[in-house]
């Protein structure tokens with residue numbers, strides 16, 4: 541999701557292949573044997589396999605909303621903490637059955653410790669790092685969304701109002717609406733589907 545956010549916001553047009561995770565296409569496994577999505581293959585054949593790297597690639601080409609024009613150390617710290625500590629708590633809170641040898645009972649609380657800091661930052665700045673949404677906000681909100689979706693009442697009971705408003709604003713944004721449009725799964729032989737703000741919606745005849 542965050543790769544799509546950055547690609548779309550950068551103005552790039554890419555060919556999009558929607559994947560069913562239990563039925564990954566051979567071509568995808570060939571170019572990226574680690575077999576996770578997203579994967580971006582460039583025209584020269586280079587493959588970018590991490591969502592955050594795809595964000596950096598897209599914004600490095602064009603960054604019209606100045607997502608990168610922000611304090612780098614704080615941004616990096618927030619994203620590293622999200623992708624490690626928070627993601628680990630999220631996975632275990634969401635799918636405790638996948639970790640039968642671990643005690644996952646405190647994973648909600650571990651996630652909340654991070655959310656508490658995010659909430660304070662948003663309360664102080666307006667967004668995570670500065671007074672408009674930048675790289676960290678877009679790299680992190682999809683994970684907060686997943687955490688909330690596990691049990692929204694439990695999240696609301698935390699009364700992290702600034703964080704709630706920040707998340708709602710992202711979920712209601714035109715950008716989010718644009719990137720969460722549904723596509724049919726790709727199969728070999730299909731005509732290409734293009735993704736990006738320059739792509740005209742096309743009504744089937």
Ligand SMILES: N[C@@H](CCC(=O)N[C@@H](CS)C(=O)NCC(=O)O)C(=O)O
Nearest residue numbers: 561562575576577578589590591592
């Ligand atoms: N660190 C990777 C993680 C990607 C990842 O875990 N993707 C999940 C889907 S969101 C996946 O493809 N899982 C493989 C599977 O479920 O078979 C990134 O940020 O791109």
